Amino acid sequence: MKDLKSGHKDAYDLILEAIDMGTYGPGDRLVESELAERFGVSRTPIREALQRLETQSLLSRDGRSLIVASLTHDQMAELYVVRSELEGLAARLAARHATDEEIRVLRAMVEEDRAYLTDPTALARANRRFHKQVHLASHNRYLVQQLDLVHRTMALMATTSLAAEGRGENALAEHDAIVAAIEARDGDAAYKALKSHISIAFETRLRLDAADYADQV
Structure with a gap:
């Protein structure tokens, strides 16, 4: 079977x-x-x-x-608000609780994912893997469960923000900053870096959606 x-x-x-x-x-x-x-x-x-x-x-x-299902503009905005806070919390907790091995895996992911810069679909998969690793490194099962639900709903978006020109390279630079803060065990910096990362992704998606709408008019 x-x-x-x-x-x-x-x-x-x-x-x-x-x-x-x-x-x-x-x-x-x-x-x-x-x-x-x-x-x-x-x-x-x-x-x-x-x-x-x-x-x-x-x-x-x-x-x-x-x-x-598909997400309305308001639903997408609401989802990103929740995602931003939960992801930021995961990064803060990862800075406190991640093992040295988990941090090395995160660092390796940032380097390995550069190979996918010309393939938005593969980069999107790598991006989900990276975020999941941050979630797990928080060592908070309840937070991981809530983030799983958020990321399942993210699948209802028809396109990835990583398809925008130049977004992939910038996203990896943002991942690098997130890992650097976790490596430094700086919870506040990790929280801010991941929240900023999500904010930029949301803005990029809004620009993509606006462009698609303009093409349809």
Whole structure:
């Protein structure tokens, strides 16, 4: 069965990963039978996963069909406010509690991710991996759970801000500053560096959305 070959992921994780990777984007219809065939699982766990995703507002109803939800401008703004505070807190706690090994991994990620500067999709995956490592380095399970929920909702955005010209290189410089603050065990600096990083990402996304809207008018 395909789900067993995919690291023992259940139907929920498989669908969520497909949304996160852009296989299904905002407005795409999700059909039980097609998902069951794609992932090699029965329709019952698929149905349960879809219900769970709908409860979490990651899917919405379009008549009798379930589609991948999309975020309004206000929802996106609200999400970034919450993300900024939670990510900043994670960085502050990481500066206090991260092990030396975890900090070395973060530093290595910054260097390794330079290889993806010409590939926004790969860089977006690397970016999620970096942020997840900061979350884990906070050593606060409840904060990690809340950030997982925020990042799941981030998958409802059709494009990555890293696609903007020059954004990838600047984002890595911001990651470098975050890691430097964590290395220095400076919680306040880590908090400010990560909040600034999220603020710039939000501004970049707003500019991209404005440009897309102008093209459609």
